[in-house]
Amino acid sequence: MSEELHPVRLTVNGVTHRVEVPARRLLSDALRHDVGLTGTHVGCEHGVCGACTVLVDGDPVRSCLMLAVSAADHEITTVEGLAAPDGTLSPVQQAFAECHGLQCGFCTPGFLTTITAGLRENPCPSHEQAREMIAGNLCRCTGYQNIVKAVERAAQIGASDKAAS
Incomplete structure (x- = not known):
């Protein structure tokens, strides 16, 4: 006997996707397998590591703890949606690159x-x-110093972008 599928409308990075998912499909799995966006990583599957964090209506949410059906009719932003449509990096992405805030990249x-x-x-x-801001995300490769520097640098970039506007 196959599991009943539920039609769900997910708005991800400004694009509406209509998918049919089992009632227990996690948002992380729907994003990766049904929508085809693999930037959201699943590390612990218990909401502890933060690798699967996405923005739901602008708020950070562990997508491995949220059901896809619960995300219906909400605005979801994944890592793929942070850059501008022309590929220009967001201030946070730019700061991570400048400050070497990543190593393996999984987190x-x-x-x-x-x-x-x-x-x-x-x-x-x-x-x-800045340290407290990232306290809920785990990284096995770095000592977090460059990630904290990236938070501080992203704040500087954001402030200068606002001043230039």
Whole structure:
């Protein structure tokens, strides 16, 4: 007997996708397997590592803990949606590249989305606030120093972008 599928409308990075998913399909799996966006990584499948973090209506959410049916009719932003349509990197992406905030890259999508939301809430964090902003994301390769530098650099880039506007 096959599992019943439910029609779900997911708006991901500004594009509407109509998918049919089992009731228990996780948002992370729907993004990767049904929508075809593989930038969202699944590390622990328990909401602990943060690698699967996406933005739902602008708020960071562990996509391995959210059902796809629960994400229907919400705006979802994945790491693929952070850059501008022309490919220009977001301030957070640019800062990660400048500050060498990644090594293997597995955890990077979760950090990028988490920091993007964090800087919207606090565009000029102190060093301690920058550390706290990333506290829920785990990285096995770095010592977090360059990631914290990237948060601080992204805040600088964001401030100069606003000043130039």
